[in-house]
Amino acid sequence: MAEQDEWEREFDHAWVNSAEHKEPSARARMLAARWKENPPEPAPFRADPDPVGPRRSSWVSTAVVLGCVAAVIVLLGYAQLRSPY
Template sequence: MSRQDDEEREFDLRWADQAEQKEPSARARMLAARWKENPPEPVPFRGEPESAGPRRSSWVSTVIVLGCAVAVVLVLGYTRFPGP
């Protein structure tokens, strides 16, 4: 590109950025049309996930993980070192 092309392109970008009205994107137009007929319901900032089950305490989770680890160690220990 020549220097003149760069200057013309820069001018065009400045001219476009200074436009008083900008055309919305296709997605924005689609959502505006959809929401005009059927507005969305308000959603809390951090809503609870719908698929979450009852929450366990951190101690219960820790006991479950440690219990599984001990069970695996015991199973591996007995299978590798059979009795006399």
């Protein structure tokens, strides 16, 4: 029972969250120091990277996949006909 109390005391999240002062993380401190001297450029929310070319039709992709599957089936059938067993 004493171990249970120590465990609860060690991981008392309510006590941690009620702290008056919360120290920022190391990354937050690093970025704050870096941005004091050199602030970042403004960027739109989830800006698109470089524009991509036009997409191919999904029918073209489907035809390519089905053609590959048909070729594999034909090759396997041919290999089975040629095998002596």
